[in-house]
Amino acid sequence: MNPADPTTDEPATDTAPRAELFFREDAHDDFGVREVVDRLDRLDAAGVVGTATVAGAWPRFHTPSDARHGPTTRVYDAFTTWAEANGLSLEPGFQRRTRGFLGTEGLEDVVVFPVVALTVGDTRRLCAVFPCTDGSRTYTVDDALSAFERGDADWFARFESVRTEHVGPDPGWDGVMAD
Numbered sequence: 001m002n003p004a005d006p007t008t009d010e011p012a013t014d015t016a017p018r019a020e021l022f023f024r025e026d027a028h029d030d031f032g033v034r035e036v037v038d039r040l041d042r043l044d045a046a047g048v049v050g051t052a053t054v055a056g057a058w059p060r061f062h063t064p065s066d067a068r069h070g071p072t073t074r075v076y077d078a079f080t081t082w083a084e085a086n087g088l089s090l091e092p093g094f095q096r097r098t099r100g101f102l103g104t105e106g107l108e109d110v111v112v113f114p115v116v117a118l119t120v121g122d123t124r125r126l127c128a129v130f131p132c133t134d135g136s137r138t139y140t141v142d143d144a145l146s147a148f149e150r151g152d153a154d155w156f157a158r159f160e161s162v163r164t165e166h167v168g169p170d171p172g173w174d175g176v177m178a179d
Helices: 033-045 067-085 141-150 153-158
Strands: 018-024 051-058 095-100 107-112 116-121 125-130
Touching: 018 033, 033 051, 033 116, 033 141, 051 067, 067 125, 116 141, 125 141, 141 153
Parallel strands: 018 051
Antiparallel strands: 018 116, 095 107, 116 125
16 A cells, blocks of 8 residues: 555545654653654655644553543554554554552553554555564564655555544544543
């Protein structure tokens, strides 16, 4: 799939793909956050991407069974749907693990989010999520930004777009997924 013209039964609604960055709420410049934002801003200014946004911040980890994290769960579920449709995994960027909590005896499954993630799509479809892996290679946010910078839209052809519930921030969402 070419993110600027997804190969689907539905026409692309944008001439250039939308790119959204998601950051973990504990991210800071030492993790290269400013560099990633600056690169995406340059791509946006050059018209390489149709819309570039910092979609929000999510907690360091997320307990999928916790109803208080509705927006986080919806976004993570959309990412998972895309990965499964592509025969890919979101791990190791999104780490699933069992965690105990101080003062309790129970264990819960949690997802530890990456410091930064990038989605590429249009207004109807999720075309790619980074980081992801096919088992032998991990595709990173840097890989995707570098492909955009090279003008190599064909690099994205390895990914299949999917229609998802999440194709952008939730309406009325304040930009923070830790609710």
